[in-house]
Amino acid sequence: MALLDIEQLSVSFDTDEGTFPAVSDLSLTLEEGEVLGIVGESGSGKSVTMLAMMGLLPFNARVEASRFHFAGQDMQTLNDRARRRLTGNDIAMIFQEPSTSLNPSFTIGFQLLEAIKAHEGGSRRQRRERGIELLDQVGIPAPGKRLNDYPHQLSGGMNQRVMIAMAIACNPRLLIADEPTTALDVTIQAQILDLLLRLQQERGMGMILITHDMGVVAGAAKRVAVMYAGQLMETGASHDVFREPAHPYTGALLNALPERHPGTARLPTIPGVVPGINDRPQGCLFHPRCAHARQDCRASRPALKAVHAETGLGTRHVRCYHPLNEEVLEIAP
Amino acid sequence: MLSFVFRKLLMLIPTLLGITLVTFTLVHLIPGDPVAIMAGERGISAERHAQVMAELGLDRPLWEQYLSFLGNLAQGDLGHSLISSNPVLDEFLSLFPATLELGFCAMLLAVSLGIPLGVIAGIKRGSIIDHTVMGTSLTGYSMPIFWWGLLLIIFFSGILGWTPVSGRLSSNYWIETPTGFMLIDTLLSGEPGAFTDALRHLILPTIVLATIPLAVIARMTRSSILEVLGEDYIRTARAKGLSPWRIIAIHALRNAMIPVTTVIGLQIGLLFSGAILTETIFSWPGIGKWLIDAVGRRDYPSLQGGILLIALIVMVVNLIVDLLYGLINPRIRNSR
Numbered sequence: 001m002a003l004l005d006i007e008q009l010s011v012s013f014d015t016d017e018g019t020f021p022a023v024s025d026l027s028l029t030l031e032e033g034e035v036l037g038i039v040g041e042s043g044s045g046k047s048v049t050m051l052a053m054m055g056l057l058p059f060n061a062r063v064e065a066s067r068f069h070f071a072g073q074d075m076q077t078l079n080d081r082a083r084r085r086l087t088g089n090d091i092a093m094i095f096q097e098p099s100t101s102l103n104p105s106f107t108i109g110f111q112l113l114e115a116i117k118a119h120e121g122g123s124r125r126q127r128r129e130r131g132i133e134l135l136d137q138v139g140i141p142a143p144g145k146r147l148n149d150y151p152h153q154l155s156g157g158m159n160q161r162v163m164i165a166m167a168i169a170c171n172p173r174l175l176i177a178d179e180p181t182t183a184l185d186v187t188i189q190a191q192i193l194d195l196l197l198r199l200q201q202e203r204g205m206g207m208i209l210i211t212h213d214m215g216v217v218a219g220a221a222k223r224v225a226v227m228y229a230g231q232l233m234e235t236g237a238s239h240d241v242f243r244e245p246a247h248p249y250t251g252a253l254l255n256a257l258p259e260r261h262p263g264t265a266r267l268p269t270i271p272g273v274v275p276g277i278n279d280r281p282q283g284c285l286f287h288p289r290c291a292h293a294r295q296d297c298r299a300s301r302p303a304l305k306a307v308h309a310e311t312g313l314g315t316r317h318v319r320c321y322h323p324l325n326e327e328v329l330e331i332a333p
Numbered sequence: 334m335l336s337f338v339f340r341k342l343l344m345l346i347p348t349l350l351g352i353t354l355v356t357f358t359l360v361h362l363i364p365g366d367p368v369a370i371m372a373g374e375r376g377i378s379a380e381r382h383a384q385v386m387a388e389l390g391l392d393r394p395l396w397e398q399y400l401s402f403l404g405n406l407a408q409g410d411l412g413h414s415l416i417s418s419n420p421v422l423d424e425f426l427s428l429f430p431a432t433l434e435l436g437f438c439a440m441l442l443a444v445s446l447g448i449p450l451g452v453i454a455g456i457k458r459g460s461i462i463d464h465t466v467m468g469t470s471l472t473g474y475s476m477p478i479f480w481w482g483l484l485l486i487i488f489f490s491g492i493l494g495w496t497p498v499s500g501r502l503s504s505n506y507w508i509e510t511p512t513g514f515m516l517i518d519t520l521l522s523g524e525p526g527a528f529t530d531a532l533r534h535l536i537l538p539t540i541v542l543a544t545i546p547l548a549v550i551a552r553m554t555r556s557s558i559l560e561v562l563g564e565d566y567i568r569t570a571r572a573k574g575l576s577p578w579r580i581i582a583i584h585a586l587r588n589a590m591i592p593v594t595t596v597i598g599l600q601i602g603l604l605f606s607g608a609i610l611t612e613t614i615f616s617w618p619g620i621g622k623w624l625i626d627a628v629g630r631r632d633y634p635s636l637q638g639g640i641l642l643i644a645l646i647v648m649v650v651n652l653i654v655d656l657l658y659g660l661i662n663p664r665i666r667n668s669r
């Protein structure tokens with residue numbers, strides 16, 4: 001049984017300009033202990049998807065799904081209270097901006113220990129010891145002293161370590177990391193990522209890692225999902241997807257990587273931007289930017305189709321009428 | 334921290350000097366003079382008038398009067414009232430508890446009602462509660478105090494007869510006033526019914542004086558809560574699975590209180606101007622009424638001294654608010 005099983009998730013926002021479908025028809029599964037990478041440009045709906053799973057979207061969001069199971073439980077039938085018992089306990093999340101994600105008015109210790117208190121209880125002393133142990137595990141020096149510090153007294157990297165400690169405090173089975181290193185110094189990014197992956201390995205947590213960095217996904221995640229304008233465009237084993245991208249968008253993302261163009265000063269970029277609320281095109285959402293677009297692409301929106309997967313890691317899906325490397329991709333029956 | 338307080342205190346001195354100059358000028362700009370007013374309808378001969386003015390030292394050039402006022406001030410002497418010839422400081426101190434008691438009760442009401450109302454309006458944004466609270470507070474804010482006070486008197490004292498019309502205590506009670514705070518003194522006196530009587534006298538003036546700060550605090554709390562609820566750390570708190578109650582009462586409120594504290598501090602300053610009107614409506618024997626009387630009688634020393642003391646109190650209060658601000662906002666505390 002999959003740890004996470006979502007089918008046809010859609011999220012729309014009620015805005016002054018009307019209803020905006022931020023995510024549509026998104027299905028994904030995650031096995032216990034598995035790492036899934038999600039990539040896609042800014043505005044493609046990665047965070048919204050994760051916040052919908054956590055139940056953290058603002059009140060103007062409407063979330064629907066034909067199936068949303070976590071660890072065998074139907075999340076859509078849980079009441080708020082039961083849902084809160086899972087949140088922060090079995091499912092945890094860390095965010096992009098560590099410095100604004102911590103409350104400036106309370107100490108690190110207060111914020112870390114209240115998570116433990118909410119789900120596990122225990123005596124004050126036990127919680128404190130556990131807090132010190134957690135800070136130690138995420139590589140914060142002199143953890144006993146740091147408990148009394150306020151977030152503004154620590155660096156961004158240290159704050160992100162605190163956020164990680166908070167997220168793993170109750171031994172979650174699923175950890176969602178939404179661009180956990182984007183806001184940090186380049187020198188710190190690798191350290192934080194290593195820490196996350198090490199903790200994931202040690203604890204056998206399932207993890208969804210959102211990032212702009214294709215290289216990171218290739219190294220860390222066995223499976224990858226590529227999102228664009230609120231839809232999954234391609235999913236599959238990262239080995240397959242990165243070696244032979246099937247979706248033109250994946251191809252364009254990979255083509256924009258510096259390591260593919262050694263010695264050149266200018267990298268190829270994908271012209272245009274992710275469509276926002278008022279400029280969602282007819283047909284394939286990617287067609288205005290797609291180098292391979294043809295007549296049928298403008299007429300109707302392609303569905304996600306299973307294609308041949310080389311490695312045995314689950315199925316491979318592509319949402320495109322004219323996939324790249326068509327000759328090697330034998331369309332599955 | 335101590336040096337911060339010291340620096341702030343030093344900065345008060347030039348401000349206070351400026352205030353003496355402004356009040357001195359304004360006070361002497363009021364047409365008429367105390368002697369003519371004291372003589373009243375009967376009038377007074379020109380020679381006698383000049384003689385009394387000279388006795389009071391009011392015939393000297395203004396700059397000379399100002400300098401001697403400053404000279405006395407430097408020795409801690411605020412001068413004597415032209416009317417009662419009591420030291421201004423003594424008069425001020427004997428009346429101040431009445432104003433303080435009223436102001437304290439009004440602020441207590443404004444804060445203890447304004448903050449919860451603002452919070453509820455904020456978290457129930459767009460609901461009937463929100464519209465009611467915001468609509469009422471806008472009305473309260475724009476209500477002329479004098480008219481509002483009279484309205485309450487007519488309704489509660491006149492029609493319903495629930496509350497007394499004026500003063501601090503009914504004349505059938507005669508109690509010692511060691512503290513000057515009527516609620517405390519009536520309790521100490523042990524006189525049966527005196528405390529309730531004092532309380533009933535206090536209700537309407539408190540409501541009138543609290544109206545504007547209450548409205549301002551409720552509105553500020555609402556907008557501040559709304560802003561804070563959109564912050565990333567609130568999302569983090571929700572991601573921890575904390576109860577909505579805990580998220581609002583602990584994570585949101587603490588941060589939302591930072592701007593509200595500033596507003597409360599400013600309202601304490603404005604409270605004095607509200608007290609002047611409120612005390613006049615309800616014949617409340619406090620500083621506000623005393624100042625109005627002093628204007629009427631051109632009692633220059635009382636006006637100058639009274640305004641200076643009020644300015645000093647307001648500034649000290651704001652300094653205390655500043656310090657409290659650091660207490661709830663660790664980022665400021667550590668930068669001092």
Ligand SMILES: Nc1ncnc2c1ncn2[C@@H]1O[C@H](COP(=O)(O)OP(=O)(O)OP(=O)(O)O)[C@@H](O)[C@H]1O
Nearest residue numbers: 013015022041042043044045046047048049058276
């Ligand atoms: N509360 C909201 N109301 C209206 N629209 C929203 C809201 N939150 C997000 N959106 C919209 O949903 C879309 C997807 O946003 P999302 O934050 O999920 O992108 P993302 O893929 O995480 O991008 P990034 O890489 O920049 O984090 C965007 O167009 C955004 O404007």
Ligand code: SF4
Nearest residue numbers: 284287290297320321
């Ligand atoms: S469906 Fe057409 S437009 Fe869309 S990605 Fe495929 S080729 Fe490009």
Ligand SMILES: [Mg+2]
Nearest residue numbers: 046047048178
């Ligand atoms: Mg995002």
